[in-house]
Amino acid sequence: MRVNCPNCGSKATITSREEQSEHVCNLYVSCTNTKECGATFVSTLAFAHYLNPPRKDTAQMAASLLKNFSREEQMELVGF
Ligand SMILES: [Zn+2]
Structure with missing residues (x-):
């Protein structure tokens, strides 16, 4: 620096x-x-602020959002 x-x-x-x-x-x-x-x-x-959130935060965010969906919807969303 x-x-x-x-x-x-x-x-x-x-x-x-x-x-x-x-x-x-x-x-x-x-x-x-x-x-x-x-x-x-x-x-x-x-x-000051992140330009990209840390990978772990992004994964946790995705995981907590997925919990709002049924098992079938989750599979559909992740492409299985
Ligand atoms: Zn000086």
Whole structure:
């Protein structure tokens, strides 16, 4: 993961991280342009949303939907 300094735009290095919650953490970052800048800062990294749900979730969703149908309808739906 690449982080740039908000002050000078140089590449910055993540020195440590602090979990805020299950899907959010603060990254402690140092600018590598030590001669002209040398800033240190905190950036927040957060999970936003899935583009594709995990396979297991999709299978569970399909299984729970199938329970609403009779055995014959289930067979028909899955193509047997
Ligand atoms: Zn900088």
